[in-house]
Amino acid sequence: xxxxxxxxxxxxxxxxxxxxxxxxxxxxxxxxxxxxxxxxxxxxxxxxxxxxxxxxxxxxxxxxxxxxxxxxxxxxxxxxxxxxxxxxxxxxxxxxxxxxxxxxxxxxxxxxxxxxxxx
Amino acid sequence: xxxxxxxxxxxxxxxxxxxxxxxxxxxxxxxxxxxxxxxxxxxxxxxxxxxxxxxxxxxxxxxxxxxxxxxxxxxxxxxxxxxxxxxxxxxxxxxxxxxxxxxxxxxxxxxxxxxxxxxxxxxxxxxxxxxxxxxxxxxxxxxxxxxxxxxxxxxxxxxxxxxxxxxxxxxxxxxxxxxxxxxxxxxxxxxxxx
Numbered sequence: 001x002x003x004x005x006x007x008x009x010x011x012x013x014x015x016x017x018x019x020x021x022x023x024x025x026x027x028x029x030x031x032x033x034x035x036x037x038x039x040x041x042x043x044x045x046x047x048x049x050x051x052x053x054x055x056x057x058x059x060x061x062x063x064x065x066x067x068x069x070x071x072x073x074x075x076x077x078x079x080x081x082x083x084x085x086x087x088x089x090x091x092x093x094x095x096x097x098x099x100x101x102x103x104x105x106x107x108x109x110x111x112x113x114x115x116x117x118x119x
Numbered sequence: 120x121x122x123x124x125x126x127x128x129x130x131x132x133x134x135x136x137x138x139x140x141x142x143x144x145x146x147x148x149x150x151x152x153x154x155x156x157x158x159x160x161x162x163x164x165x166x167x168x169x170x171x172x173x174x175x176x177x178x179x180x181x182x183x184x185x186x187x188x189x190x191x192x193x194x195x196x197x198x199x200x201x202x203x204x205x206x207x208x209x210x211x212x213x214x215x216x217x218x219x220x221x222x223x224x225x226x227x228x229x230x231x232x233x234x235x236x237x238x239x240x241x242x243x244x245x246x247x248x249x250x251x252x253x254x255x256x257x258x259x260x261x262x263x264x265x266x267x268x269x270x271x272x273x274x275x276x277x278x279x280x281x282x283x284x285x286x287x288x289x290x291x292x293x294x295x296x297x298x299x300x301x302x303x304x305x306x307x308x309x310x311x312x313x
Binding site for chain 2: 047048050051052054055057058059061062063064065066067068069071072073075076078079080081082083084087102103104105111
């Protein structure tokens with residue numbers, strides 16, 4: 001019995017992969033497009049950051065101009081309280097004790113709470 | 120909330136003893152944060168010398184500045200007060216519009232540009248005080264003169280252009296020249312002579 005042989009001219013090619021059209025843009029185009037979009041976004045981020053820096057500078061200088069006035073007012077108040085404390089101490093104890101071993105002004109840790117409020 | 124009253128409350132801590140008569144009296148500013156911030160650049164413009172004096176005194180007397188610098192402090196306060204006073208007499212409407220805007224916008228200057236520009240105009244024309252932000256990059260329009268604010272909630276209306284004083288005008292022209300690569304008129308002379 002003769003053996004089965006392939007047809008003359010061979011078998012047809014077996015289609016083992018799908019034959020779909022390649023859709024969309026080429027990968028290089030997609031990459032470039034994504035890069036462009038991101039570059040646009042970064043441009044705006046950087047413009048915004050720079051403007052924010054300038055706004056921060058504006059705010060800082062606004063405060064710098066105010067520091068002396070606020071500090072002067074605070075200092076006057078501290079001096080007033082300090083002198084009042086000293087006078088009160090003198091009245092109660094007869095003399096002013098030197099509490100700290102330095103001439104620097106030290107903000108009081110404790111506030112005196114007068115018994116009677118003379119306001 | 121605890122039902123117990125706080126022991127150290129402000130009322131008890133209030134010390135009303137005035138300064139002794141040997142120290143001259145000065146009227147305090149008596150201004151809240153928004154008007155102060157609104158007027159800060161004008162205070163800086165007029166009181167720069169007094170402010171620098173005071174800060175110098177404070178640095179030269181570490182730990183004793185509170186007592187040594189009272190005189191400079193009074194000058195600073197008097198000068199700042201005069202600025203507020205002048206703004207109140209000459210530019211009350213614009214001043215109030217600006218600081219109320221600042222108050223309503225979390226003290227964000229960039230939300231209040233139109234109000235600021237009209238205040239700057241009034242302050243420059245009536246008081247001669249100009250808002251200048253130091254240390255800005257030389258090649259950029261100063262941030263308070265830009266007609267567009269990126270971070271503002273609402274865009275600035277077109278009919279309110281930034282107020283640019285004559286001195287600022289010159290600076291802006293220099294920036295434009297620099298951008299276009301045109302040499303400065305004075306720079307050209309310098310290169311010719313050297």
